[in-house]
Amino acid sequence: MSLVILDAFGEENLIEKALENLLQKTGKEFFYFKLKNMKILACRSCGACEIKSPGKCVFHDDMPEIMRAIAPGSLILMLTPVRFGGYSSQLKKVLDKLMILVLPLYTVKDGHLLHSPRYGKKSLLVIGLTGQNLPGEEENFRLLAARNALNMQFTHKTLLFTSADPMEKIEREIDKALCEVKP
Amino acid sequence: MMNKKKRLLLLNGSPRKAKTSYVFARTMKELAEKKGHKAEIIHIIEYFDEEKHFEALKQVILPQDILGLVTPLYVDTLPYPVIWFLERIACDLTGELKGKEFFAVAQCGFPDTDLLHPLLESCGYFAKALEMKWLGGLGYGGGALIDGTPLEKLGRKGKKITSAFAFALDDIVEGKSISPRVQDQLTVKIPKILYRALAAFLNYRKKREAYSHGVSVADLTRKTYLENKV
Numbered sequence: 001m002s003l004v005i006l007d008a009f010g011e012e013n014l015i016e017k018a019l020e021n022l023l024q025k026t027g028k029e030f031f032y033f034k035l036k037n038m039k040i041l042a043c044r045s046c047g048a049c050e051i052k053s054p055g056k057c058v059f060h061d062d063m064p065e066i067m068r069a070i071a072p073g074s075l076i077l078m079l080t081p082v083r084f085g086g087y088s089s090q091l092k093k094v095l096d097k098l099m100i101l102v103l104p105l106y107t108v109k110d111g112h113l114l115h116s117p118r119y120g121k122k123s124l125l126v127i128g129l130t131g132q133n134l135p136g137e138e139e140n141f142r143l144l145a146a147r148n149a150l151n152m153q154f155t156h157k158t159l160l161f162t163s164a165d166p167m168e169k170i171e172r173e174i175d176k177a178l179c180e181v182k183p
Numbered sequence: 184m185m186n187k188k189k190r191l192l193l194l195n196g197s198p199r200k201a202k203t204s205y206v207f208a209r210t211m212k213e214l215a216e217k218k219g220h221k222a223e224i225i226h227i228i229e230y231f232d233e234e235k236h237f238e239a240l241k242q243v244i245l246p247q248d249i250l251g252l253v254t255p256l257y258v259d260t261l262p263y264p265v266i267w268f269l270e271r272i273a274c275d276l277t278g279e280l281k282g283k284e285f286f287a288v289a290q291c292g293f294p295d296t297d298l299l300h301p302l303l304e305s306c307g308y309f310a311k312a313l314e315m316k317w318l319g320g321l322g323y324g325g326g327a328l329i330d331g332t333p334l335e336k337l338g339r340k341g342k343k344i345t346s347a348f349a350f351a352l353d354d355i356v357e358g359k360s361i362s363p364r365v366q367d368q369l370t371v372k373i374p375k376i377l378y379r380a381l382a383a384f385l386n387y388r389k390k391r392e393a394y395s396h397g398v399s400v401a402d403l404t405r406k407t408y409l410e411n412k413v
């Protein structure tokens with residue numbers, strides 16, 4: 001199982017540290033992308049990745065690096081601070097461009113109209129760090145992650161931590177989630 | 184009671200400056216002006232692209248009474264440039280928007296307004312975090328089919344959307360939460376049983392479009408990033 005980590009944090013934090021420890025211990029194969037250091041252009045909704053250039057954005061940025069890791073991989077791990085009950089812009093810059101993981105064709109599954117996946121089954125693990133968030137933001141964050149998984153037809157899990165959580169707890173929960181979430 | 188004339192700023196969240204979000208914003212602007220209010224539209228993408236200076240935005244925003252975000256749904260929530268914009272506002276204008284009113288209108292490709300729920304909730308959290316008064320959100324499923332066609336050219340569908348916006352504005356300019364009946368009026372109810380037929384129709388259209396560009400179904404479904412060349 002190869003793991004692709006999309007890290008949208010600006011500064012180093014406990015979640016990154018816990019993940020680093022865990023990956024060292026388990027020796028799992030992984031690709032780590034620190035998004036703040038990557039040049040990812042905003043999706044312009046030009047539609048070129050649907051027909052003109054199927055599955056590939058026509059604007060030149062660092063997305064191919066991420067896509068080469070994600071396409072054959074099976075698990076995408078997204079790390080983000082919780083912003084307005086959703087993702088930070090650093091994470092969203094990549095997520096908008098991940099629509100190429102699905103085809104421009106439609107299918108119906110369990111009563112939902114969906115796009116068919118381009119690269120088969122995958123899983124999504126979304127980890128959010130809450131700070132001074134309002135009541136309800138966590139619930140919305142979980143709903144958003146579940147919607148993303150449905151949209152891409154992935155299995156998924158969501159974890160939320162606060163900066164007051166002890167490192168061992170974060171490590172333990174991420175480890176458990178990594179074992180549980182399977183395509 | 185005669186209501187006060189308000190100033191309304193509509194923020195277009197789509198990177199496509201003349202498509203469905205803009206068409207919705209334009210109709211809202213016209214409706215507000217007909218009622219004697221002042222309304223203007225700005226495009227978030229112009230600030231994102233630094234065609235316009237974010238610093239100058241303060242002068243545009245501060246005199247307004249009401250801010251309304253009109254935006255497409257991208258991967259179940261707000262598009263990246265819109266989140267960037269809201270983050271910047273939250274960072275640079277903390278405390279300065281207190282007491283203003285905020286609402287959102289979101290639209291998406293699939294004909295299902297439920298999909299817009301997380302996006303609209305996020306707009307509510309943004310408003311509350313900045314101590315603005317959240318007037319609520321409206322969702323329209325099927326905006327991709329409109330694809331920038333002016334509402335006045337859409338016949339009954341366009342009239343229905345326009346009238347829903349007019350009702351919403353009645354509440355908005357009075358600083359009231361948008362009445363739930365507006366959402367009822369905007370919701371296109373497609374029975375789920377028709378989804379298979381809709382999927383078949385959309386696939387037929389997409390394949391035909393592909394053929395007209397010399398692209399086969401095999402090309403359309405390429406696993407591009409598993410090929411050696413990329």
Ligand SMILES: Cc1cc2nc3c(=O)[nH]c(=O)nc-3n(C[C@H](O)[C@H](O)[C@H](O)COP(=O)(O)O)c2cc1C
Nearest residue numbers: 197202203204255256257258259291292293326327
């Ligand atoms: C990157 C991207 C992601 C999208 N994600 C969704 C989605 O998750 N669900 C949906 O129903 N429509 C989705 N859409 C479709 C747009 O919401 C829809 O086409 C909308 O009408 C575009 O608005 P505009 O004409 O104002 O640009 C997406 C479009 C793009 C470009």
